[in-house]
Amino acid sequence: MAITSANQLELLQTAEAVAREKMIDPGLVIEAMEESLARAAKSRYGAEMDIRVAIDRKTGRATFTRVRTVVAEEELENYQAEFTVEQAKQYMADPEIGATFSEEVPPVEMGRIAAQSAKQVILQKIREAERDRQFEEFQDRAGTIINGVVKREEYGNVIVDVGRGEGILRRNEKIGRESYRPNDRIRCYIKDVRREARGPQIFLSRTAPEFMAELFKMEVPEIYDNIIEIKAVARDPGSRAKIAVISHDGSIDPVGACVGMRGSRVQAVVNELQGEKIDIIPWKEDQPTFLVNALQPAEVTKVVLDEEAGKIEVVVPDDQLSLAIGRRGQNVRLASQLTNLDIDIMTEEEESKRRQAEFEIRTKLFMEALDVDEFFAQLLVAEGFTNLEEVAYVEVDELLGIDGVDEDTAGELQTRAREFLEAKAAAALAKARELGAEDSLITFEGITPQMAEVLAEDGVKTLEDFATCADWELAGGWTTVDGERVKDDGLLEQFGMELEEAQTMIMTARVLLGWVDPAELEADAEDDAETTEEAEV
Structure with missing residues (x-):
């Protein structure tokens, strides 16, 4: 033509x-x-x-x-x-x-x-x-629920007709062993939309925690109207889930609103999720209180929170341990995901044994270092002293508050503690020098002889070596691997080194070596301060 x-x-x-x-x-x-x-x-x-x-x-x-x-x-x-x-x-x-x-x-x-x-x-x-039109259309719909029709199944992946395009529901994004036939109606969460050479790729999910949140948003008008807010969701797809909610209206019960009359609202979500059991939990600002709620239906006796490590210890009655952990660790795992904390569960008996072991270790330390009898060492531990530094440098009045301790006894205790610490420091210093630690590292502000020894054993022997370290290498930290938090041990973590302190020391070393201009640091600090103020406004 x-x-x-x-x-x-x-x-x-x-x-x-x-x-x-x-x-x-x-x-x-x-x-x-x-x-x-x-x-x-x-x-x-x-x-x-x-x-x-x-x-x-x-x-x-x-x-x-x-x-x-x-x-x-x-x-x-x-x-x-x-x-x-x-x-x-x-x-x-x-x-x-x-x-x-x-x-x-x-x-x-x-x-x-x-x-x-x-x-x-x-x-x-x-x-x-x-x-381009399809990509723009579905990119705007990412993070929402979409209804579609099953077209076919390829190697376990389901191809879904979503109107003006096709989405893919991968095998690992399906709930349990659910299967679909062509022309079946399906409801999915648009997890991601990517622009590729063969056209926009729409990735769907039915296992994402956001899918459950969006379903509740559809079933509970108070969530849609932002009267009730979903703060966190944790799922074991097809089996069990926990969802934390909070009400911004004191007259509305968030849990009751999500459950609905005779459980009608939550049941609609359960049916869509193939019978997944859902625990609806009131969210609390106080993490220990929130964790107690998250571990329901188990009863909790005591909670000890370590905010710095992002870890929490939970003590439960002996007969509640299996309930708190759940089948194959499901209950504690979901609670951990919900609170974003590592949870260590122990029984009252286990906690008692651990405390007794710590008591015996500290008692033995005081007996050997201070040359006192067992009764007096136990008395120090019972009064709350945990290490020799506290005994050596605490205000004398605190020692005088112990029954049977006068000024002479208090002075003698502090003298013995200081002499022991000084001898220990001298031995550590000698060991550090023997390992090759240089004066530039040993005399650096904030580095104790014991720290110098540990660093030298790990190959950090000069100030240059120290300046090349990362903050987490010194203070330790946490890394998420396959959805679980893994502890990274720091070289100086045993000495109470915190991440912020490690950052300051490393940067100071770099300034002393001329690697970093102090003026640039001040400018960066001012910019950070301005950014923080703008965010607060």
């Missing part, structure tokens, strides 16, 4: 028809036609020519134009699309480099091959426009 200047009035009608069918902008179809006509013209006039086509959006008339660009004489390469300033003077009054000269050329008729090529260009452009 040949498209000539005589029938180009039909281009607008064709473009509009295609745009309506594909639900894209008619202008994109016309641009594709312009490009295809330009290619056909180049095959007629020469591939090196810069031929451009403009279709009038009102009349449909196609104008073929040859464009030439003014370039410097030494840069002239393409004689068909470029010319020098001297050559351009024949066509332009005052030519400048970079200026263009356009002249209309006769339109061309498309032969069969040219028409087929033009058709391919137009189809390619339309496909690209469709993909």
Whole structure:
């Protein structure tokens, strides 16, 4: 089929028809036609020519134009699309480099091959426009629930028709062993939308915690209206889940609102999730209290929180241990995900044994270091003293508060404690030097002889070595691996080194070595302060 200047009035009608069918902008179809006509013209006039086509959006008339660009004489390469300033003077009054000269050329008729090529260009452009439209549409819907129809199943992955596109529900995103047949209705959560060469990829999920949150949002009007807020969700898909909610209206019970009359609201969510049991928990700002709620239905006797390590110890009655842990650790695992804390559960008997062991260790330490009898060492531990530093440098009045301790006894205790610590420090210092630790590290502010010994044993022997360390290498930290938090031990963690302190010491070492400009540090600190103030405002 040949498209000539005589029938180009039909281009607008064709473009509009295609745009309506594909639900894209008619202008994109016309641009594709312009490009295809330009290619056909180049095959007629020469591939090196810069031929451009403009279709009038009102009349449909196609104008073929040859464009030439003014370039410097030494840069002239393409004689068909470029010319020098001297050559351009024949066509332009005052030519400048970079200026263009356009002249209309006769339109061309498309032969069969040219028409087929033009058709391919137009189809390619339309496909690209469709993909862009689909990506923009579904990108805006990411994080929401979508209803679809199952088209087919490939290697365990379900392909879902979601209207103007296809989504993929991967095997690991399905609940349990649920299976689907073609034309089954399915409800999924749009987890991610990616732009790829083969078109937008829509990844669906039924196991994501957000899927449950969105289902409750659909079933509970108070959540949709932001009267009740979902603070956290933890799921073992298809088996059990915990969801923490809080009400911003004191007159509304968040748990009762989510459960609904006779459990109607929560039951609707349970049915959608293949019978997944759901514990609805009131969220609390106080983490220990929140954890007690999260471990329901188990009873908790005591909670000890270590905020720095993000770890929490929970003591439960002996007969509640299995209930607190749950089948295959399910209950404590979900509670840990919900609170974002590492939970260590022990019985009252286990806690008692642990405390007794700690008591005996501290008693033995005081007996050996202070040369006192067992009764007096136990008395110190019972009064709350945990290490020799506390005995050596505590206010004398605190020692005098112990029954049977006078000023002479208190002074003697502190003298013995200090002498023991000094001897221990001297031994550590000698060991550090023996291992090769240099004075630049040993005399660095904040480094004790014991720290220098530990660092030297690990190969950190100079201030330069110390300055190359990461803060977590010194103070320790936590890393999430496969959804579980793993402890990273720090070299100086045993000495009470905290992350912020490690950062300060490392940066100070870098400044002393001239690696970092102090002025830049101050500027960065001011910027951080301004950013914090703006965030607070």
